[in-house]
Amino acid sequence: MNICTNNTGLIVMESETASPTPPPGGTLYALTPAQRAAFLTLSAMPNGGITFDGATFSALPFIPPIPFDYSNFDNLDKSLKAIGLVIANFTGKTPAQVKAAFLIAYQSLNGG
Amino acid sequence: MQAGVSVRLSLGQIAQYIATGAGSPTGATGATGPTGATGATGAGPTGATGPAGPTGPTGATGATGASVTGASGPTGPTGRTGTTGPTGSSITGAIGSTGATGPTGPTGSAATGATGATGGTGATGPGFGGATTFLGADVALNNTANFFDGPNTGSIGANGQIWLIIGVVSLVSTVGANVEAGIFNGTAYIANSAGTVAGNFYLPITVCAVVTLTAAMTFTLRAKDSSNVNGTLLTTGVATGAANKATSITAIRLA
Numbered sequence: 001m002n003i004c005t006n007n008t009g010l011i012v013m014e015s016e017t018a019s020p021t022p023p024p025g026g027t028l029y030a031l032t033p034a035q036r037a038a039f040l041t042l043s044a045m046p047n048g049g050i051t052f053d054g055a056t057f058s059a060l061p062f063i064p065p066i067p068f069d070y071s072n073f074d075n076l077d078k079s080l081k082a083i084g085l086v087i088a089n090f091t092g093k094t095p096a097q098v099k100a101a102f103l104i105a106y107q108s109l110n111g112g
Numbered sequence: 113m114q115a116g117v118s119v120r121l122s123l124g125q126i127a128q129y130i131a132t133g134a135g136s137p138t139g140a141t142g143a144t145g146p147t148g149a150t151g152a153t154g155a156g157p158t159g160a161t162g163p164a165g166p167t168g169p170t171g172a173t174g175a176t177g178a179s180v181t182g183a184s185g186p187t188g189p190t191g192r193t194g195t196t197g198p199t200g201s202s203i204t205g206a207i208g209s210t211g212a213t214g215p216t217g218p219t220g221s222a223a224t225g226a227t228g229a230t231g232g233t234g235a236t237g238p239g240f241g242g243a244t245t246f247l248g249a250d251v252a253l254n255n256t257a258n259f260f261d262g263p264n265t266g267s268i269g270a271n272g273q274i275w276l277i278i279g280v281v282s283l284v285s286t287v288g289a290n291v292e293a294g295i296f297n298g299t300a301y302i303a304n305s306a307g308t309v310a311g312n313f314y315l316p317i318t319v320c321a322v323v324t325l326t327a328a329m330t331f332t333l334r335a336k337d338s339s340n341v342n343g344t345l346l347t348t349g350v351a352t353g354a355a356n357k358a359t360s361i362t363a364i365r366l367a
Contacts, residue, residue, distance in 0.1 A: 003248060011248040012263075014356060018243030018363070019266040021330050043355040049249040066286060068312035075287045075311050 001036040003029050009051040010060075014039075029054065071106040073099040242276075242364035246347070246356050251335070253283075253343035259294065259334040262345055265363040269325040274367040277302065278320040279333040282346040282358035285309050289339035293317040295361070296332045306338075314349060322366065333361040 004013040007025025022028050029052065031039060038057055042050055048060035069075055073084055088098045245263040253260050262281060269275055281293040288311050294304035302321040309315035317335075337343025349358040 012251075013245050014248045015243055015245035015263075015266075017241075018245045018268075020245045020264050021266050023261065040355075045355075065284075065312070068286065077288050077310065 001031045001039070003031060003039065003052060005029070005052055009053055011039075011050045011052055027054070071103050073102045240365040240367075242362060244360050244362040247345065247359035248347060248356060250347050251345040253285075253291070253335060253337035253345060254341040256336075256338055256340065259292070259296070259336045260345060262333040262335055262359050263361045264330050264332040265361055267328045267330050268363050269328055269365065271326055273325045273365060274322060275325060276320065276322050276364045276366055277331050278362040278364075279303065279318070280358075280360050281317045281319075281333060281335045282349045283307075283309055283315045283317065283335060283337075283343055284313070284346055285311065285337060285340070285343040287311045287340055287342050289337050289343055291315060291317070291343055292336045292338060293319050294334050294336075295319055295321060296334050297323070297329050298332075301334075302331070309343070314346070331361060331363060333359070335359075 002015050002017075002019050003011050004020050004022035005026045006012050006023050012023065012026065013020045019028060035057075039050065039052075042057050042059050045059065046062035048062050051058045051060065073081065076084075084098045084102065085095060087093070088095050091098075093101075243265070245265060247263045251260050251262060262279075265277070277295050279293060279295045283291045283293075285291070288309065290306060290308050292304065292306040294301040296302075302323055303319035305317050305319045307315050307317055319333075323329075335343075335345045346358045347356050348354070
């Protein structure tokens with residue numbers, strides 16, 4: 001197995017048979033069977049990336065994705081945002097006011 | 113007729129008896145008398161001679177007689193010719209070493225020689241292969257103006273070769289966004305596609321192309337978030353999925 005690291009030692013590519021080109025400052029390593037086994041074991045566990053210095057693998061802490069915040073009007077689909085702007089236009093409110101009103105309305109529906 | 117025994121005769125019988133004496137009935141047998149005394153021994157005549165007895169057992173072996181060697185006889189005739197014996201071993205000298213190369217001959221005439229015979233079929237060439245490179249770490253698509261590099265094929269191929277390049281990207285964004293994927297050959301994109309990912313949903317995009325190379329090339333899979341800075345090119349699609357298999361580029365030589 002071949003792996004490529006970037007200039008910080010982070011493994012950015014892996015291949016069983018190909019020899020990918022490392023990014024600038026990175027390195028291409030051909031792993032030994034023991035190193036391959038160690039890498040696959042480590043990569044199968046939650047991690048925030050794996051580094052390799054030519055001898056040792058290290059897993060960076062896993063950071064779970066931030067839950068999607070549906071109460072934030074900015075996170076909505078573009079078409080829903082457009083509806084909010086129409087409401088602001090029809091009522092003479094600012095987009096910020098519509099956004100705040102949306103948050104209150106959304107939270108009032110929690111559990112419902 | 114015994115006394116004391118009464119016999120009834122018919123008149124006919126009486127008449128016949130008188131006339132012929134026949135017809136008188138026989139009386140019953142009397143009782144056996146007592147055994148008489150043993151008689152004196154009689155002088156019989158001499159019997160005839162009996163038959164010869166059986167042959168007696170073989171007698172003991174006699175003693176060895178004295179050996180008396182006779183005089184030598186005359187020489188016998190010559191015996192027959194024997195069969196032909198096996199072929200004897202050949203004794204040949206070792207082959208000598210190749211002699212030295214002779215001097216170059218004179219230049220031949222300008223006449224073109226005849227076309228030589230067609231050569232034999234060459235050995236089978238190596239089979240075409242392919243390889244896949246996976247993304248090893250997530251890539252943040254944090255600039256809406258740029259494509260970000262994913263995995264690449266490394267330098268592959270040569271002039272005239274035909275390759276199939278396949279790229280698969282797995283994208284996610286915390287907010288809805290328009291995203292793109294493409295295969296870059298170092299100079300231009302040979303394949304490109306786009307899609308819209310909803311917030312915190314995964315979106316796969318596959319791009320592929322068959323290319324005829326003019327030289328060895330490196331193909332790189334790239335992705336871009338055109339809407340915001342929240343997109344991510346994923347190395348692993350979901351937490352329970354196979355690690356580091358979500359985004360890849362594959363190169364397969366076709367000819």
